[in-house]
Amino acid sequence: MKRKYTKSALLLLDIQNDYFYKGKMEFQGSYEVASEAKKVLEIFRKKRRTIIHIQHIAVHKNASHFISGTYGAEIYEEVRPMEGETVITKNNPNSFIQTDLYDYLKNNQIENLTIVGMMDNMANDPTVRTAKDLGFNVQLVERKATSIV
Known part of the structure; x- marks a missing residue:
């Protein structure tokens, strides 16, 4: 019997403190992206x-940002995970590489992904392309943080 609905998930990519004021890689427009992400997050939570x-x-020993255990690596307060929400750690721009993201999505019968993240060319692009290649329906939320301050 064919299902009458498909399951959806929201992926919030790399919305971490290092991209904001006084962070190691502050981006112009990062607050606007966080605001959009927060709106979508509230809809998914509701x-x-x-x-x-x-x-x-x-994971590189000479890394300048997203260093484990630092404030900069923490998820930004406006979109911080609530209890029960999944956090997947990655160390590659593509969220599917060397993570259990694909298995998690398949095990939970997710077919539709809404994606919002900080860097189109570094994290969003490879993640979106891979998701589409794997057969997911993908919606990328409009955002504007693309340049270093």
Whole structure:
């Protein structure tokens, strides 16, 4: 029997303190992106849909940002995970590489992804392309943070 609905999830990519004022990689427009992400997050929470926070943690010993255990690596307060929301840690621009994201989505029968994140060319682009290649329906939320301050 064919299902009458499809399951959706929100992916919040790399919305971390290092991209904001006094962060290691402050971006112009980061607050606007966080504001848009917060709006979408509130909708998903209200509808009790799946929410996945993707947190980048640097693994290179000379990394300048997203260093494990630092304030800069923490998820930004406006979109911080609530109890029960999934956090997947990555150390590659593509959220599917060396993570359990794909398995999590498949195990939870997710077919539709809404994605909002900080860097189009670094994190959003490879994650969106891979998601589409894997057969997910993808909606990328409009955002404008693309340049370093």
